[in-house]
Amino acid sequence: MIELSPADLARIRAHGEATYPEECCGILVGRTEKAASGNGAVLARVVRLVGAENEREDENRHNRYLIPPEVILRTEREARADGLDVIGYYHSHPDHPSRPSEFDRDHAWPGYSYLIVSVREGRARDERSWRLSNDRSRFDEEPIRVPEPSAT
Amino acid sequence: MTVLIQIPTPLRGFADEQAEVAVAAATVGEAMEQLVTRYEGLRPHLFGDDGKLRTFVNLFLDDEDVRYLEREATPIGGDATLAIIPSIAGGTVAEPPPAAQAPAAELSPEEILRYSRHLIMPEVGSEGQLKLKAAKVLMIGTGGLGSPLGMYLAAAGVGRLGLVDFDVVDESNLHRQLLYSNADVGRPKIDAAVERLREVNPHIELTPHPVLLNSSNALEIFEDYDLIVDGTDNFPTRYLVNDACVLLGKPNVYGSIFRFEGQVSVFWGAKGPCYRCLFAEPPPPGLVPSCAEGGVLGVLPGIIGSLQANEVIKLIIGQGDPLIGRLVLFDALRMSFRELKLRKNPDCPVCSENPTQTELIDYEQFCGVPAVAEEPALNDMIDVTPTQVQSWRNDGRDVHILDVRGPQEYAICRIDGSTLIPVAELEGRLGELDPSKRWVVHCHHGPRSTRATNILRDNGFPQAYNLAGGIDAWAVEVDPSLPRY
Numbered sequence: 093m094i095e096l097s098p099a100d101l102a103r104i105r106a107h108g109e110a111t112y113p114e115e116c117c118g119i120l121v122g123r124t125e126k127a128a129s130g131n132g133a134v135l136a137r138v139v140r141l142v143g144a145e146n147e148r149e150d151e152n153r154h155n156r157y158l159i160p161p162e163v164i165l166r167t168e169r170e171a172r173a174d175g176l177d178v179i180g181y182y183h184s185h186p187d188h189p190s191r192p193s194e195f196d197r198d199h200a201w202p203g204y205s206y207l208i209v210s211v212r213e214g215r216a217r218d219e220r221s222w223r224l225s226n227d228r229s230r231f232d233e234e235p236i237r238v239p240e241p242s243a244t
Numbered sequence: 245m246t247v248l249i250q251i252p253t254p255l256r257g258f259a260d261e262q263a264e265v266a267v268a269a270a271t272v273g274e275a276m277e278q279l280v281t282r283y284e285g286l287r288p289h290l291f292g293d294d295g296k297l298r299t300f301v302n303l304f305l306d307d308e309d310v311r312y313l314e315r316e317a318t319p320i321g322g323d324a325t326l327a328i329i330p331s332i333a334g335g336t337v338a339e340p341p342p343a344a345q346a347p348a349a350e351l352s353p354e355e356i357l358r359y360s361r362h363l364i365m366p367e368v369g370s371e372g373q374l375k376l377k378a379a380k381v382l383m384i385g386t387g388g389l390g391s392p393l394g395m396y397l398a399a400a401g402v403g404r405l406g407l408v409d410f411d412v413v414d415e416s417n418l419h420r421q422l423l424y425s426n427a428d429v430g431r432p433k434i435d436a437a438v439e440r441l442r443e444v445n446p447h448i449e450l451t452p453h454p455v456l457l458n459s460s461n462a463l464e465i466f467e468d469y470d471l472i473v474d475g476t477d478n479f480p481t482r483y484l485v486n487d488a489c490v491l492l493g494k495p496n497v498y499g500s501i502f503r504f505e506g507q508v509s510v511f512w513g514a515k516g517p518c519y520r521c522l523f524a525e526p527p528p529p530g531l532v533p534s535c536a537e538g539g540v541l542g543v544l545p546g547i548i549g550s551l552q553a554n555e556v557i558k559l560i561i562g563q564g565d566p567l568i569g570r571l572v573l574f575d576a577l578r579m580s581f582r583e584l585k586l587r588k589n590p591d592c593p594v595c596s597e598n599p600t601q602t603e604l605i606d607y608e609q610f611c612g613v614p615a616v617a618e619e620p621a622l623n624d625m626i627d628v629t630p631t632q633v634q635s636w637r638n639d640g641r642d643v644h645i646l647d648v649r650g651p652q653e654y655a656i657c658r659i660d661g662s663t664l665i666p667v668a669e670l671e672g673r674l675g676e677l678d679p680s681k682r683w684v685v686h687c688h689h690g691p692r693s694t695r696a697t698n699i700l701r702d703n704g705f706p707q708a709y710n711l712a713g714g715i716d717a718w719a720v721e722v723d724p725s726l727p728r729y
Contacts, residue, residue, distance in 0.1 A: 119332075161302035164330060165329045199332075203255060
């Protein structure tokens with residue numbers, strides 16, 4: 093299961109709409125915990141997002157890598173300084189369903205959450221989150237939990 | 245040397261939950277091999293089935309990306325830290341055009357045998373071959389570029405191959421257009437091409453479009469195809485193909501050739517820049533000579549057309565890095581490939597967010613090519629026909645012939661008594677010519693001499709005339725003993 097705040101979810105959806113018809117992409121920073129059920133499932137809690145919109149216009153754009161490794165390396169270090177970690181990535185599928193593509197499966201690791209938002213005709217529709225199976229054969233969907241904002 | 249390999253968090257489950265693993269190795273490649281030998285479970289996530297590092301997996305040796313060092317051969321000098329970092333790729337960019345995504349039902353036993361060398365490669369496989377079978381590709385032009393394109397795309401099993409051409413096979417085509425042989429001279433190219441391609445692969449569908457492509461038929465023809473390959477030799481058609489592809493959201497696999505040089509790119513307005521982002525306006529007419537005027541090395545279209553076929557197949561099977569946003573420049577004499585990065589022009593008249601042109605236009609006019617029926621008054625002033633010049637000579641008038649072609653062309657054939665000054669040198673050598681005389685200027689077919697005649701008129705040669713149709717027309721109408729080329 094992946095948990096993120098309503099504000100972060102809204103930010104991801106807005107990011108996908110802003111870059112439409114191009115894809116958007118970003119990094120999920122947070123903590124991964126063993127779920128209380130104890131059956132090996134994990135709970136990935138998103139603490140903050142690192143949007144990668146600025147990378148779109150740089151020189152990496154043409155080779156279709158939306159987040160270059162240098163940015164991930166830097167984000168990892170910043171996250172660790174705060175006791176957090178990179179726990180996954182989000183990206184949009186313009187005019188495609190929120191299911192991972194074959195291309196996604198070839199370019200993923202188990203242990204990360206891959207949140208995909210489907211954007212059709214410029215409007216964010218639905219989002220689903222996926223984890224690659226350990227044998228790389230498939231993506232398993234994980235539930236997305238969006239807690240109500242705490243009343244403070 | 246001891247290298248400390250940092251295991252990325254999501255993969256620690258495959259390495260006994262360790263954050264760092266120390267190995268002794270002399271190179272980065274060796275260190276990685278030791279790591280995955282010790283923890284076999286890591287291997288599939290770092291290396292592909294081909295044994296190579298997965299394309300999204302990056303290695304940083306003491307914070308330096310080894311891609312910019314010696315990749316896996318990078319030596320490990322002393323104690324070092326090696327970080328394994330993913331990069332995140334776009335999810336849908338590399339996917340084939342939507343219509344090509346629905347794979348054909350299946351391959352027949354004959355097709356399995358025929359395409360076996362494709363089928364055994366993981367990047368193609370049955371899935372890729374079925375995508376090829378389901379794909380519909382339109383080739384504009386069946387000449388120099390169209391020859392290798394047609395043969396490789398047909399042989400590769402592109403399910404439906406459309407061909408647009410309106411030309412007739414000429415003997416001067418045969419040194420580079422390998423679709424045709426001696427017996428085809430005089431036949432419509434499209435007939436000979438369909439016949440030849442059917443011999444190459446009887447399993448595919450071939451759709452001839454024997455028309456002159458123009459603004460009123462392009463969209464209708466393009467609509468049925470997933471992607472368009474531009475093998476044209478002229479600017480009006482090139483802009484037309486580009487704009488029609490942008491309007492329909494289809495990729496345009498572009499190639500062009502001249503003498504010893506060629507260019508290749510994939511223009512796809514929906515994913516990157518288009519031809520107009522690169523060249524907003526065509527060059528003035530006559531400035532860039534065509535192959536007929538400037539010549540072309542016979543093997544050059546073979547190379548460039550093959551590169552285009554390669555890009556077409558990659559787009560269809562969704563593998564590799566397509567040439568979107570990149571222009572490859574090939575120089576056959578230097579044997580060099582260079583690559584330019586192209587950016588989408590935010591103000592592009594056709595592919596930007598707010599296009600100023602949303603339909604096809606008159607491309608002949610856009611490129612400044614005079615319509616066939618040009619105003620006679622202007623024409624009469626500048627242009628003369630070969631028979632007209634001959635009658636001036638027969639009447640005993642003092643007529644001087646200026647040949648503005650290159651010396652190689654002059655060596656093939658020339659009009660007796662002509663003066664040779666290549667058009668590029670003309671402005672610097674005007675002093676060699678007498679402005680009070682009547683000058684008839686010619687090249688091979690007319691464009692260079694039109695420019696030269698204008699130069700003469702602008703520099704005080706009131707009696708400068710352009711020989712319409714060039715030395716080629718002269719050979720037909722006046723002197724059949726001259727070889728044509």
